[in-house]
Each structure stands twice: as structure tokens, then as C-alpha cells.
Amino acid sequence: MTLKRLAMAVLAALLFAPLATQAAEIEIEVWAPADENERYRFVAISLAANVLNEELKIEGSDTRVVVKEGTSFGGSQGWAQLKQGFSLAVEAGKGPHIIVGGHEDIPVWGSAGLIYPIEDYIDLEAWPFSDLFPSLWPIMSWNGQVWGIPQDAESRPFFAWNPHLKAIGYSDADIAALPAKVKSGQYTLQNVLEDAKKIQDKGLVEKGYGFYPRATKGGDYWQFYAVQKGGDMYDAKSGKLILDKGALLAYYQFFNDAVFKYGVTKKNHLGMDWDQWYNEVATGKAGLWHGGTWHYARYTRREGLDDFFDKVMFSLIPSGGSGGKATTLTHPLTYLISKRAKGEEVELAARLITIASEPRLNTLHAIASAHLGITNAQTKVSQYADDRWTAEATVLLKSAFALPNSVDFGQYDTLVWKGLTAAWSGDLSPQQAVDTVVKEMQATMGDKVIIR
Amino acid sequence: MRGIRRFLPALFMLPASLSVTLFFVIPVFMTFVFSFTTMSSDTGILGSRYIVSEATIRTLKDGDLDAALVRQLDSRVFAVNEAGLAALRKSNLKPTVVKEIEEKLSGKVYASEKQLFAALKGLSNRPRSFKDRKMVSKAVVQTLKNREFTTPKEFRAGLASIGIEVTDDVFDVLLEVANTSWKWTTGNYSELMASDFTWKILANTAFYVVLTLFFNVGLALVLALVTFYMPSGQSKFFRAVWLIPRVSPSVIYIMLWRWLSFDGGFMSYILGFFGVQPENWLNEFPWTFVIMANGFVGASMGMIIFASAVVAIPADVLHAAEVDGAYPWQQVRRIILPLMAWPILFITTYQTLSLMTSFEYILLLTDGGPGFFTTEVWALNAYHTALSNYYGNLRYGFGATLAVVLVAVGIAMSLIYLRLFDFKKLVAEPQIEN
Numbered sequence: 001m002t003l004k005r006l007a008m009a010v011l012a013a014l015l016f017a018p019l020a021t022q023a024a025e026i027e028i029e030v031w032a033p034a035d036e037n038e039r040y041r042f043v044a045i046s047l048a049a050n051v052l053n054e055e056l057k058i059e060g061s062d063t064r065v066v067v068k069e070g071t072s073f074g075g076s077q078g079w080a081q082l083k084q085g086f087s088l089a090v091e092a093g094k095g096p097h098i099i100v101g102g103h104e105d106i107p108v109w110g111s112a113g114l115i116y117p118i119e120d121y122i123d124l125e126a127w128p129f130s131d132l133f134p135s136l137w138p139i140m141s142w143n144g145q146v147w148g149i150p151q152d153a154e155s156r157p158f159f160a161w162n163p164h165l166k167a168i169g170y171s172d173a174d175i176a177a178l179p180a181k182v183k184s185g186q187y188t189l190q191n192v193l194e195d196a197k198k199i200q201d202k203g204l205v206e207k208g209y210g211f212y213p214r215a216t217k218g219g220d221y222w223q224f225y226a227v228q229k230g231g232d233m234y235d236a237k238s239g240k241l242i243l244d245k246g247a248l249l250a251y252y253q254f255f256n257d258a259v260f261k262y263g264v265t266k267k268n269h270l271g272m273d274w275d276q277w278y279n280e281v282a283t284g285k286a287g288l289w290h291g292g293t294w295h296y297a298r299y300t301r302r303e304g305l306d307d308f309f310d311k312v313m314f315s316l317i318p319s320g321g322s323g324g325k326a327t328t329l330t331h332p333l334t335y336l337i338s339k340r341a342k343g344e345e346v347e348l349a350a351r352l353i354t355i356a357s358e359p360r361l362n363t364l365h366a367i368a369s370a371h372l373g374i375t376n377a378q379t380k381v382s383q384y385a386d387d388r389w390t391a392e393a394t395v396l397l398k399s400a401f402a403l404p405n406s407v408d409f410g411q412y413d414t415l416v417w418k419g420l421t422a423a424w425s426g427d428l429s430p431q432q433a434v435d436t437v438v439k440e441m442q443a444t445m446g447d448k449v450i451i452r
Numbered sequence: 453m454r455g456i457r458r459f460l461p462a463l464f465m466l467p468a469s470l471s472v473t474l475f476f477v478i479p480v481f482m483t484f485v486f487s488f489t490t491m492s493s494d495t496g497i498l499g500s501r502y503i504v505s506e507a508t509i510r511t512l513k514d515g516d517l518d519a520a521l522v523r524q525l526d527s528r529v530f531a532v533n534e535a536g537l538a539a540l541r542k543s544n545l546k547p548t549v550v551k552e553i554e555e556k557l558s559g560k561v562y563a564s565e566k567q568l569f570a571a572l573k574g575l576s577n578r579p580r581s582f583k584d585r586k587m588v589s590k591a592v593v594q595t596l597k598n599r600e601f602t603t604p605k606e607f608r609a610g611l612a613s614i615g616i617e618v619t620d621d622v623f624d625v626l627l628e629v630a631n632t633s634w635k636w637t638t639g640n641y642s643e644l645m646a647s648d649f650t651w652k653i654l655a656n657t658a659f660y661v662v663l664t665l666f667f668n669v670g671l672a673l674v675l676a677l678v679t680f681y682m683p684s685g686q687s688k689f690f691r692a693v694w695l696i697p698r699v700s701p702s703v704i705y706i707m708l709w710r711w712l713s714f715d716g717g718f719m720s721y722i723l724g725f726f727g728v729q730p731e732n733w734l735n736e737f738p739w740t741f742v743i744m745a746n747g748f749v750g751a752s753m754g755m756i757i758f759a760s761a762v763v764a765i766p767a768d769v770l771h772a773a774e775v776d777g778a779y780p781w782q783q784v785r786r787i788i789l790p791l792m793a794w795p796i797l798f799i800t801t802y803q804t805l806s807l808m809t810s811f812e813y814i815l816l817l818t819d820g821g822p823g824f825f826t827t828e829v830w831a832l833n834a835y836h837t838a839l840s841n842y843y844g845n846l847r848y849g850f851g852a853t854l855a856v857v858l859v860a861v862g863i864a865m866s867l868i869y870l871r872l873f874d875f876k877k878l879v880a881e882p883q884i885e886n
Contacts, residue, residue: 083844087493108844111632112496117598123582125566144506145598207729217842239510268715268735270822276716347583407494410845422823425735436648436824443646 027066028341028349032100033082033333034072037297040365041100041151041333042069047364048355052348065348070096083108090114090338097341097349103139103334106147107407115336119146121350128357131375133397139332142405148334149353152362152371154293155328155396156220157314158182160195161284164205165313168198179315182326183399188319189227189254192288196264199287210264212286213255215277217270217417219331219403220290225251225416226401229323230452234404241404241412241449243441245434248416250320252423252430259424267425279303290317293396296389297370309388316399330400332374359384366390372397408448415440480859486852488636493846495634502601502630509597511629517622524616525626528595530562536592543587545579552577553588565589601630640853649825657830660742660814661807667747669800672754677784679755680762691755698752706816709745710734738818738827745813750806754799761795762788797873804869805862811835830858 028049032041049067056063073082083105089095091114101109109115122129124146133153140148165175181187196210214220225231231247234240258265264287281289282303299305299312316326335353337346355361359378366373367387372394378384385391403409419437422428428436441449491497509526513519532553540550552575562568569585572578579585594614601607604627611618611626618626644650675694679687697705712718713734720730734741765788773783789796811832814820820828820836828836838851 080840080842080844083493083841084839084846087844087846091497102843104843108494111494113499113501113600113632114496120586123585126582143598239507266715266732268732268822271735271818272732273710273714273716276714407845410841410843411847413843414841418821418824421821425823427823427826440647440649443648444643 024062025064025066026345026348027068028098028345028352029068029070029096030098030100031070031082031086031096032072033078034100037294037301037369038365040368042067042072044356044361044365045098045352047361048352048358051355052351055351063344063348065352067352086338087112087114090340093340095338095340097338097345098353099336099338100151100333101148101336103148103150103332104403104405104409105336106140106142106334107405108410109336109338110142110145110147111407114339115147116339116341116346117145117147118149118335118337118350118353121337121346122149122354128354128359128375128377131377133374133376135397135400136332136374139330139402139405140334148336149357150332150374151335152365152369153330153332153374153397154371155330155393155400156223156290156292156317157328157393157396158192158288158290158317159281159295160288160313161281161286162311162313163284164199164287165195167202167204168195175313178313182315182318185319185324185326188321188324189224190321192318193254193258193262193264196258196287197262200264205285205287207263208266208269209280209285210262210287211258212277212281212289213265213269214290215270215272215274219329220292221417221420222403222413223290223317223327223329224254224320226327226329227317227324228320231320231324234406235450238450239406240447241406241408243412243416243438243449243451245438245451247320248419248437249430249434250324252420252433254320255420255424256426256430260426270421270424284311293372293389293393294370296393297368314393316396326399328396328400330372330397330402332402408445411445412441412449480856483852483855483859486849487640487856488638489634489849489852490637490639491634491847491849491852493841493844493848495632497634497848500602500631500633502604502607502627503598503632504596504626504630505598508630512626515625515629517625521616521618521622524614525596527614528564528593528597530565530568530589530592531594532557532560532592539591540588543591545584545587546577548577549575549579549584565593568592634849637849640850643850644853644857652825653828653830653833656825656828657808659739660746660827660829661804663739664743664746664750664807665800665803667743668750668803669754669796671747671751672758672799673796675751675755676758676762677788679759681780687759691759694755695752697748702812703816705749706745706813709741709817713741734818735822738822742814742817742827745817746807746810749813750803754803757795757799758792761792765791793873797869801866801869801873804865808862808865809858830854830861834858 028045030042030045032038034041046067046069049065053064056065071082071085073079073085079102082099082101086095086099086101086105087109090109091112099115106115110117118140124130129149132150136150136153137146140146140150160178162175165178166172170178178187192211199205200207200210222233225247226233228244228247228250230244231251232242232244235242255265259267278295278298280286281291282299282305296308300308305311316328319326335356337349337353341349357374359373359375359381360383362374363378363381363384365371366378367383367390370389372390373379373384379391379394406412415437419428419433422436423430423433438451441451504525509522512522512525537550537554537558540553541547543550553572556575557571560571562571568589572585572588579588596610596614596616599610601610607627607630608623611623675691679690682690700708710717713732714720715730715732717733719733720728724730769787770783773787778786809831811829814827814829814832815835818827820826820832825833834851834854837847837854839846841847
């Protein structure tokens with residue numbers, strides 16, 4: 001009996017041994033911030049692995065790639081967790097081979113030596129990168145090198161509820177002309193407050209729902225600084241961040257006015273529940289608001305807003321007034337290769353990213369999550385071109401700006417954000433908030449920021 | 453036998469001393485060391501790196517180094533020379549490819565990688581893949597830019613490879629600027645002193661600790677005494693109910709508080725009947741919620757200790773008091789409380805120290821907001837600084853500085869408590885038995 005078993009074992013070993021040595025499987029782990037609509041941040045890489053394995057077969061290579069979908073970071077703490085988790089994991093020799101980060105992670109992780117400059121591993125002159133929207137390259141660059149490949153693009157539009165606009169005297173033609181008026185600077189943030197007040201005074205929405213901004217902290221709020229006169233954030237020549245006191249004051253003043261002068265925004269708005277927020281803006285409980293291109297997916301699916309284009313107007317964020325300009329924030333996520341990858345893994349990761357950036361594959365994410373594409377060719381892929389939202393919203397990208405890639409951005413952003421919350425709640429007047437931010441920035445960040 | 457006996461006390465102490473060393477002394481010492489570094493998520497933790505990047509060049513241009521040297525450091529040319537060709541011969545490029553490069557491109561110099569690649573694409577036996585072209589580029593590039601060196605020696609060799617020889621003084625300057633890893637500094641402590649928010653956060657911490665302490669020690673005492681005077685069955689039930697905050701997972705416990713306080717929540721709903729507008733009550737009264745959420749958790753712990761301490765008081769003492777006509781309040785004030793000094797000291801000390809370092813309920817509830825550090829306490833600030841930033845800028849060194857201050861205050865507080873409650877007298881031999 002025992003002998004028989006032994007013989008079987010030997011036979012089995014002989015049979016399977018050649019199979020085991022034939023193909024070397026290399027596992028590539030991916031981390032991404034992804035909710036249910038954003039699964040294609042992972043799936044695109046898994047699909048790319050199928051193609052890559054076929055390519056490797058043709059090349060006569062024994063290597064095969066297996067993609068492991070690692071942690072997806074969701075929820076309000078998701079971003080901070082992703083960044084903390086990645087920094088600590090890679091320092092400890094663990095973590096993913098490919099991470100989908102924000103473009104602003106490039107300087108921090110690049111400086112710490114946690115990621116490879118992608119230009120060393122991917123031919124950026126070759127397809128599909130030869131066709132990438134040119135405006136995306138600077139956003140992927142830091143310190144003179146290109147570090148990442150855009151995973152998506154987006155913009156963060158300004159929205160208004162059309163029925164309410166009509167109720168305060170806008171005709172259909174006026175509404176249709178509004179995005180252009182915003183872009184040319186005829187319709188400003190001042191008009192936003194006035195219209196919000198009219199909507200509220202007519203009893204169309206509850207008090208504090210006239211202008212209904214994003215529920216929690218986010219890069220979106222920098223838009224209200226960027227639309228002001230002098231609202232620059234970065235000096236490319238010196239590589240330093242800029243804080244413009246005038247623009248900062250106008251930015252704080254706008255939210256302070258919205259709460260105290262016009263009463264169209266709630267004093268305790270920030271930190272509210274996102275589910276409640278989405279539901280309210282998608283059902284006409286708010287007058288004017290701002291969000292992101294991906295909100296479209298949420299409004300039309302989970303919140304059941306069927307006739308989005310009839311009900312909702314979208315445009316750039318209106319200018320802050322004379323000297324300012326209408327704009328919108330684009331915050332492309334980016335595929336980065338981490339130093340967890342060694343030798344052949346780096347090259348395989350680079351090839352996976354290249355294939356996942358193919359127009360058809362990237363379009364899956366664009367449509368599923370209502371983000372924007374990354375290449376010109378994508379706008380001609382039927383699934384993309386036929387989708388009214390992506391087709392129309394891609395136009396906003398031309399007037400978009402991005403957050404600066406600077407190692408000091410996080411610290412700078414934290415202070416400016418705290419200033420906003422203080423001016424918003426009325427703890428400090430806008431001027432006091434500006435003074436506090438400036439003083440604290442000078443004390444703790446020294447000459448890393450140009451304050452003017 | 454006698455020998456063993458002499459070492460027995462030390463042996464008994466060994467596990468405790470080991471854990472104190474491992475989990476207190478060493479971490480505190482390391483935190484102290486880290487507090488004198490610029491360590492952050494952009495310097496990395498391990499290893500040193502020297503890189504001449506665009507930022508390095510910018511810094512050098514602002515300094516007083518020789519302009520020609522800086523230009524040389526900034527230069528990046530691709531020269532197909534003998535050294536480069538030798539490297540290519542050793543690589544796994546096909547010999548025919550290397551041979552054609554040698555024949556047609558030898559001696560040529562290109563100003564950019566793009567130009568080099570264009571020249572390579574003109575060859576018949578050309579490197580076909582991007583990887584191979586990169587290999588050629590790496591072999592012939594004459595530059596220091598964006599190359600990574602891990603030791604000063606390597607960095608010096610790198611300088612020599614592009615023909616730069618410098619004096620030790622200049623080398624030290626270059627090394628300092630090119631070093632992207634963390635450095636020693638006392639700047640964290642001066643930054644702490646310079647920030648206005650240091651005092652605000654310190655005051656917040658004191659406010660939070662004192663108020664929560666009063667709330668939870670007071671409530672614990674009340675609960676222990678009230679349940680003491682209740683029939684046994686009822687008292688057990690009430691104590692069990694008061695334990696719920698302690699045993700529920702913090703995230704769920706805080707979710708209930710949030711659900712209670714947000715504009716669509718329970719409080720707004722109830723107040724709606726009285727014509728009060730729905731509000732995000734948490735933002736309106738952040739401290740009240742922070743103190744209550746923490747206080748209820750702490751109270752249950754104190755309640756258990758106090759309840760058992762009350763029961764431990766000899767019943768005849770209380771009976772005698774009752775015979776003498778003492779009301780329950782008088783019994784509490786004159787007999788129970790004095791006899792409970794020891795557990796009260798223990799709970800107060802324990803709660804002070806744990807409140808000072810605990811932050812998870814505040815993190816989940818208000819995250820230190822709203823506004824400028826409104827409910828940010830010291831421990832939470834250390835966490836935010838070192839481990840949680842929306843844009844990933846984690847400042848380990850500065851966070852360690854904050855932690856060091858916390859340890860110092862903690863030790864000072866323990867000493868003060870021991871003095872205040874006259875620890876020696878409390879652990880003295882009971883006089884009644886002498």
C-alpha cells in the first residue's frame with residue numbers, strides 16, 4: 001500500500017514537474033482608490049494582462065503575468081489611507097507593484113524614492129501615448145521627468161437646477177447660453193450668490209440650500225481661489241508654491257458672504273453626510289452647486305435622475321470677478337510603478353500600464369465611472385463618442401487647471417483649508433483668516449511659499 | 453539554594469522589565485531620536501539618496517558655487533565614445549547592433565535622447581525595442597542628472613565619470629544639496645515654538661482632559677453610588693446597560709453619535725417638532741459631543757471599579773452610621789468617599805493619562821475640526837502630522853517631536869498625581885491591624 005502510494009507520488013511528480021518549470025508566473029499587485037463605479041482602475045490592468053500574456057507567448061517568453069487586485073480604498077478617509085498605506089508599505093519592502101495615485105503624489109513619492117520615473121520604462125512617443133491630450137503631460141511631470149501615466153481625466157463642473165432657474169426668470173435660451181456666459185466671465189460668483197438668493201426667496205429650496213457646495217474637504221475648493229484675480233498656486237521658475245493674499249481673501253469672502261450676507265449656504269454645511277448630499281442635489285433640493293464629472297454616474301444611476309440634461313445645467317466654475325477667469329479643476333489619477341517592483345517586474349508593470357491605456361480599455365473606465373478619457377483617439381471610440389456626458393464634458397478640459405506637483409503641497413493645503421473652515425463658520429472674519437494663514441505659513445513653512 | 457533565592461526577585465521582575473523596556477523605554481527613546489530629524493514621506497525613512505535633479509540645480513544656482521560647475525552638473529549629452537561602446541559590448545545587445553553603432557555613430561555627440569533615438573532608428577541593425585534603445589542611451593549618456601547614488605563614495609565616482617573633480621569643501625556642498633534623504637535638525641522644536649496653534653492645541657488638550665475627566669469620574673461615581681443603593685437585580689441591569697458604550701466597537705459607537713447629530717438625524721427630527729430648523733449639531737457644538745462621547749465610554753470603566761470598591765466597604769460601618777441617624781448623603785460624604793480615595797486616585801490618574809493620549813473618538817467624530825484646530829488635541833495632532841494627510845505629506849520627524857512633548861507631560865502629570873494624593877500614605881500598612 002505504502003509502496004503503491006509512493007509510486008503514485010513519483011509518477012505525479014514526474015508528470016507535473018515539466019509543467020511547473022515551463023512558465024514562470026510573475027504576480028503584479030495593484031492598489032487603487034476605487035468605489036463600485038471605478039472598478040476598471042483594477043479591471044483594465046487585469047484585461048491588459050490577458051493581452052500581455054499573449055504577447056509574451058508570441059515573443060517566445062516563458063513568463064506569464066498574474067494580476068492581483070489589492071486594496072481598494074474607499075470612503076471619506078480613503079485618500080489619506082491610501083497614501084499612508086503606500087508610503088509605509090513600500091518603505092517596508094511591501095505594497096503594490098502598480099499604484100493608482102493622485103498626480104500630486106508624484107513629488108512626495110518621487111522624492112522619497114518610492115516610485116520609478118515612468119519615462120525610463122515606457123516609450124512616451126509611441127502609441128497610445130503619442131496621442132495623449134498634451135495638457136496632461138505637465139501634470140504627470142515633476143523635477144524635469146515624467147513619472148506617471150494618466151489613468152483618467154476629469155473636470156469639476158458647476159451645476160444648476162434648471163427648473164429653479166426658470167422659476168426665477170431664465171428662459172430656455174438663457175439657460176442654454178449660460179455656460180458660454182460663464183466662460184466669457186459675464187456670469188460671475190457674485191451672480192451665483194444673487195441667483196441662489198432669488199431661488200431661496202421664492203421658496204423653491206430650503207434656507208441654506210441656494211448654493212450647495214461639496215460636502216467635505218477636497219481639491220475642488222481650490223477652484224474658488226483659482227478663479228480670483230491673481231489666484232496662482234505655483235511659480236514654475238522657482239519651483240515654489242504661491243499664496244496670493246488678495247485671491248485668498250476673495251475666496252474666503254465668497255463663502256463667508258454665502259453664509260452670512262446672503263444666507264444661501266449653511267454655516268454647518270461642511271462635514272455633512274455624502275449620501276444625503278448626493279440625494280439632495282439630484283432631486284432639486286438645491287439651487288446651484290458644484291461637483292465632478294463622475295457625479296453624473298451617481299446622479300443618473302443610484303439617485304435615479306433620468307433626465308439629467310433637461311434638469312441640470314453644467315459649466316466651468318464662474319470667475320470671481322474682474323481680473324479673474326472661469327476655470328475648473330482636473331485631477332487626473334495616475335498609474336505609477338512602485339519600487340516594490342524589481343527587475344523584470346518593472347518592465348512587465350510598464351507594459352501592463354501601456355496596454356491598459358489603449359483607447360478602448362480606458363474608455364471602459366470613462367463610461368463606467370463618468371470620468372474623461374486621456375487620448376484624442378478615445379473621443380472617436382464609439383462607446384465614448386456616443387455617450388453624451390463624456391462627449392460634452394470633455395470640452396471643459398480645455399479650460400482646466402491642475403494642482404501643483406510640489407512636495408510641500410500637503411502642508412500648504414492643510415492651512416488654507418483650515419482658514420476656509422474658520423471663515424465659513426464665522427469663527428474668524430475672512431481678513432482674520434487670511435492673516436492667520438499667512439502668519440502660520442511664514443512661521444512653519446518659511447521660504448517654501450512665496451506669499452504676495 | 454540561597455543563590456537562587458537572591459535572584460528570585462530579579463527573576464520575577466524580568467518579564468515586566470522586559471516589556472517596559474521593549475514597549476516603553478525603547479519606543480520613547482526612538483521617538484526622541486526621530487524628533488531631531490527632518491524625516492517625512494518625501495525624504496523616506498531608510499537609506500540615503502544623492503540625486504542631482506532640476507531642484508538641486510535651482511538651489512545650486514542660487515548658491516555661490518562656480519557657475520561653470522553648475523552648468524556642467526546641469527548638462528546632459530549623449531556621446532558615443534569608447535567607454536560607452538565598451539559598456540554596450542558587455543550588454544546583452546546583439547553584436548551586430550553594437551558593431552553598426554560603432555561603425556556609423558562613433559564619435560558623435562547628441563544634445564538630447566530624442567536626437568540619439570532618431571539616429572539609432574536610422575541604422576539597419578538597430579535596437580528594436582524601447583528597452584534596448586534605453587540601454588544604448590544609458591551607456592552613452594554623459595550626465596549626473598537624475599542618477600541615483602546611495603553613498604558619498606558612489607556620488608564622487610559619478611562626478612568623476614563626467615570629468616568633474618572638486619575640492620572637499622565643494623564636494624560637501626554638493627553632497628548636502630543632492631541629499632534627498634532625511635537630515636538631523638533642531639528645527640522641529642523651533643517650529644513648535646513658532647506656531648500659534650501649538651498653544652491653541654495645548655489649551656484644547658487641557659480643556660478636553662479636564663472636562664472629560666470631571667464628566668466621566670463624576671458620572672462613574674454617581675452610577676456606582678446610585679446602583680449601590682438599588683436592589684441587586686436592578687443594579688446589575690443598569691451597570692450592564694452602562695457598559696454598552698465601552699464594549700461597542702468605536703466606529704459603530706461614533707456612527708451612532710453622528711447619526712444622532714447630523715441634519716437628517718435623530719436630534720434634528722425630535723427638535724423639528726418644536727419648530728427648530730434641522731442643523732448639523734455636531735458642527736454647532738463640537739466640544740459637547742466630543743466630551744460626551746468620550747465621557748460615557750470612560751464612565752463605564754470607572755463605574756465598575758467604584759461599584760466594587762463601595763461593596764468592599766465593611767457593611768457594619770454603614771450600619772453603625774445608620775443607627776447614628778446618618779442620611780445616605782452623609783454616609784456618602786463622610787464614609788464612602790473618604791474610604792474610596794485610593795480607587796478615585798487610580799481612576800483619575802489612569803483616565804488623565806489615557807485621555808491625554810487617546811484620540812480615536814475625536815478622529816472619527818470631528819477629525820479635529822471644524823475650523824482652525826477647534827477640537828484638535830495634542831495626540832490627534834501628532835497623528836495628523838505623522839500619519840494622516842489628505843495629500844500624503846506625512847511628517848514623521850515633526851510628529852515625533854509632538855509625541856515627545858506628550859510623553860514629557862504624561863510623566864510630569866503622573867508625578868503630580870502621586871504627590872497630590874499622597875501615594876505613600878495610601879500604600880502604608882493599615883493602622884487598624886497593628
